[in-house]
Amino acid sequence: MIPKTEILNIPITCLPLDEQIMLIGRWAKMRTSKVVCLANVHMIMEAYRSLSFKKILHKADLVTPDGKPLVLMLRKLGVFHQNQVAGMDVFLNLCALAETMGTAVYFLGSTQDILDKMKLKLDREYPILKIAGMKAIPFVAIDEIDKSHNIELIQEINQSGAGIVFVCLGCPKQEIWMSHYQGLIKGVMIGVGAVFSMYAGNTPRAPYWIQLLCLEWLYRFLQEPRRLWHRYQETIPPFIYLAIKQLIVYYKEKFKRENQSLSEKKMLIDINQLDTYPSKIGEILFKQGLLSKENLEKSLQIQKQFPHLKLGEISIQNNFISLPQLKYYLKNQNIKIGEILVDKKIIKLSSLQKALLIQESKKSQKLGEILVETNILSCEQLRMVIVEQYLRRKGLWLNSKESEGIESFLELRPDPLIRSLNSR
Structure with a gap:
């Protein structure tokens, strides 16, 4: 999506x-x-x-x-x-x-x-x-x-x-x-x-x-x-006029949403609904269409012969992908909620550090729950970021084939080759 x-x-x-x-x-x-x-x-x-x-x-x-x-x-x-x-x-x-x-x-x-x-x-x-x-x-x-x-x-x-x-x-x-x-x-x-x-x-x-x-x-x-x-x-003049009109409507609706969402903050936030455990890099590259099934199988065979080599290294050596692409998807593989929030400028780095300090004293609480409880983040923003983290870590980020809603992401049936990859 x-x-x-x-x-x-x-x-x-x-x-x-x-x-x-x-x-x-x-x-x-x-x-x-x-x-x-x-x-x-x-x-x-x-x-x-x-x-x-x-x-x-x-x-x-x-x-x-x-x-x-x-x-x-x-x-x-x-x-x-x-x-x-x-x-x-x-x-x-x-x-x-x-x-x-x-x-x-x-x-x-x-x-x-x-x-x-x-x-x-x-x-x-x-x-x-x-x-x-x-x-x-x-x-x-x-x-x-x-x-x-x-x-x-x-x-x-x-x-x-x-x-x-x-x-x-x-x-x-x-x-x-x-x-x-x-x-x-x-x-x-x-x-x-x-x-x-x-x-x-x-x-x-x-x-x-x-x-x-x-x-x-x-x-x-x-x-x-x-x-x-x-x-x-x-x-230019008509654009400025029309842009101001759109912004006036936007801020009116935003004010209404913020007032309606005050009761939401009392709700229990379950942030464990999605399995955000990162997929293997080979699975991610396969889902993104960067590695064909044939090239993935070839890479896995080479890795069997040379266990000290990582799949990403093998893919680059064989010109299956480029180094900038590997770095980008490796970053997505292990991206954290805090990184997404700061990168998107939804919260400031100082706010994230404050929430992390609170988390150290309350180890049973998740970061997202703390951010909502301290009014740094809304429930809607938290849900949006959790879904994005899930999509990035699973290799589904910006994948139009799998963009029919969160239900489709949860019901994916992996390719047999991916199942064998995950069992390694």
């Missing part, structure tokens, strides 16, 4: 940058047809005004908070841990991950001049990255996209072996294009807008201090005032 929060009725993916990169990397390894949209204020307002475009964003697999205003809005809506998932950061991180994974990448759109400049820079910065292809497709009007499929292009991309397809056609055209080809192109399609031009050096990206001040939009405006003046005039 991928956590999302709606901004003006558009579902925005609420995952930090590194988790979204790992999720895309997993999809890319399996060459799953997915659509990733990098949302800013312009895209949100396009969707607000167009029902058909709104449906496209609802259908997308990830809608990242590319623009800083969306990150600030999410924090006002209680998603305190969310950072900016900007197009250039997604591009650079995925190129680095694809290089370590051996995943091929396809670059689609922009101009041939920009693609040529990108090729030179990519060869220099990512020397072993597999470039499946680069293609500057001819101009096509938005109205023409839905009328037919470019069969030759579909075959070219699919036959190239690309797991990631960066699409640079501009918003909203690239999102419409990706939605039109979803299910046909075997790879993760990511609409990156001006990223190609920035990476090639044609359009400089705003300095980091300007990004921190949320003024990247102003920096871009000063570069292209004639082109962006009308867009900003049509999107």
Whole structure:
């Protein structure tokens, strides 16, 4: 289940940058047809005004908070841990991950001049990255996209072996294009807008201090005032107005919920309903689709011959997974409730330390119970964190196949190979 929060009725993916990169990397390894949209204020307002475009964003697999205003809005809506998932950061991180994974990448759109400049820079910065292809497709009007499929292009991309397809056609055209080809192109399609031009050096990206001040939009405006003046005039003022309206409704409802939940705190909190004992790393990697059954069996056979080697080491040595992926899933395997709470900024580190001190004197009590009793955490927040810990430790985190509700997680029937793995 991928956590999302709606901004003006558009579902925005609420995952930090590194988790979204790992999720895309997993999809890319399996060459799953997915659509990733990098949302800013312009895209949100396009969707607000167009029902058909709104449906496209609802259908997308990830809608990242590319623009800083969306990150600030999410924090006002209680998603305190969310950072900016900007197009250039997604591009650079995925190129680095694809290089370590051996995943091929396809670059689609922009101009041939920009693609040529990108090729030179990519060869220099990512020397072993597999470039499946680069293609500057001819101009096509938005109205023409839905009328037919470019069969030759579909075959070219699919036959190239690309797991990631960066699409640079501009918003909203690239999102419409990706939605039109979803299910046909075997790879993760990511609409990156001006990223190609920035990476090639044609359009400089705003300095980091300007990004921190949320003024990247102003920096871009000063570069292209004639082109962006009308867009900003049509999107920024109405977005601010609509965002304030949404926040007023949100805080009214939050106040009601907090008053209703006061009686809940008197309830006995049973936090032992879920078995949060961590699964084996091989089981986790298998469930995440990073290790095929064949590769898992091969790894286990090697481990029989060399018992001193860990399964993760064997998987890396045989290029089944990359080191960043192993580190990420090892962290999830043994993650603690306190870590999740602090990472998501639900509570402060000082509050966690205070609760841990109380726990030392009351060894029979669980940490979650103490946090609720001391009014640091609500019952609802505790349940949410326990479920997330369970999903992470069992290898089900962000696994869409197992996202039909907590009941399905509790009733999973493991593969026979997994049963043999657990018996070791």
